[in-house]
Amino acid sequence: MTPADATLQVRTFRRSPLSRARGHVGALWRRPLTQAIAKAVLTIYVTSTITFFLIRLMPGSPVELKIDELMQNGQMSYADAAAAASGLFDIDLNAPVGQQYLEYLANLARADLGNSFLSQGTSVTSIVLAVLPWTLFAVGTGLLLSFVSGIGLGLVAAYRRNSPLDHVVSTAGSVISSVPAYLIALLILLIFGIQLRWLPITQMRGAFSPGMTPGFSPAFIGDLFFHAALPISVFFLTHIGLWILSMRSATLAALEEDHVTVARARGLSDGRITTAYVGRNAVLPLVSQFAIAAGAVVGGAVIIEQIFVYQGVGLRLVKAVDQRDYPVMQGIILMTTVAVIVANLVADLLYSRLDPRIGRAGGASGT
Structure with missing residues (x-):
């Protein structure tokens, strides 16, 4: 052992617990997954x-809003309506905004949306x-089918490039x-x-028909598809062109790769080349896009559910906005934000798992 090695061992042995802890934290922070989670938490907070x-x-x-409603419907004076409205709400909007904000953060840290x-x-x-x-049923079914x-x-269309079928499919998708x-x-x-x-x-409004007992019976599942048919159709049509x-x-890009040319030279069948060489590599970017789209569509379902009167998260958010139900509004928006962030994180993790080159290059699952 050289004197330099001995000195290094002594310095390593003499490192304080605080220094070692800092080293572990620094090594943990350098992991891409840790950074991705930290960014997700910061985004949710902001x-x-x-x-x-x-x-x-x-x-x-x-x-x-309740005072105005009581004054219009009950022919009450403002004082009487205010007294009646104050007893209907479990709310203290007269508290300072800063105090309300700190209470909101404290409840949020306990996973309590109020x-x-x-x-x-x-x-x-x-x-x-x-x-x-x-909402998840309609969005998930429409996205998966598309x-x-x-x-x-x-x-x-790619295999039949420049054919009439390719032109029809590409134009329709665009x-x-x-x-x-x-x-x-x-x-x-x-x-x-x-x-x-x-x-x-009129009959297709709502999530299911009145009187139906929720369960896994064929009657209830058929009723679910009947009521969700229009939202599913919209989600299907708006995304199939992208896919x-x-x-x-x-x-088309995968067909030009060298490994596809080598596979053809080896005499592999077109079906084997399509499934094992072309299709697998071509679908990788779409898997990550699918996860991101799933998170975004949950938040974008507000207008669709309102148009079809479909009892999902979007329609409930519209009702909360009309009634100024602050906790419900905050909860639904927070849920939508978390869905989009988690979908992006899952897409990054899934893509790096499906394509090891991304993980080695420093993807979310890379080390």
Whole structure:
């Protein structure tokens, strides 16, 4: 052992526990996954803070709206309406905004979203969980169907490049992907529901029919699809164009790779090349896009659910905004933010797992 090695061992042995702890923290912080989680937490905090203050800048408070309602419907004086309204709400809006903000952060740190202003004793979490499954069902079904169909059509269009089928599929995908979701929903409602009367719009409102017992029975599942058919159709149409064009472009790029040329030279069948060499590599970018789209569409379902009167998170948010139910608004917006952030994180992790090159290059799961 050289004198330099002996000196290094002595210095290492003499390191204080604080220095070793700092070293461990520094090594942990250098991990991309740790940085991604820290950024996600910071984003959630900033979004929650902005939401808290923006909501309180809205004109009118829940108490003022209830006072106006009592004065109009009950022919009451302002004093009587104010006295009646103050007893209906579990709320203290006269407290300083700073105090309300600190209480909000303290509750948020305990994963407590609070109670609804308008429904005393009803937690925001229970309100959100009561409508969240229906939004996830409609969004998930529409996205999954569009993803599978778009991958298949994009793959076929790429293999039949410059054919009439390729032109039809590519043009249709470009047109559909350029139309906003709310416009497709309105067109379906006006043309097929009102003009042609092919769709029983009134009967399709809500998440399921009154009197139906929730469960895994065929009758209830069929009723769910009946009521969610229009939102599912909109989510399907607004995303299938993206998957078609993305898969076609990725497949054309994969067909030019050297390993595909080598596979053909080895005499492998077209089916084997398509599944093992072309399709697998071409679908990788779309997997991450799918996770991101799933998180974003949950937040974008507000307008679609309002148009079709579908009892999901979006329609509940609109009702909370109309009633100035601050905790419910904050809870739904926070849930949407978390969904988008988690979807991005999952997409990064999933992509790095499917493609080891990303992990070695410093993806979220890289070390």
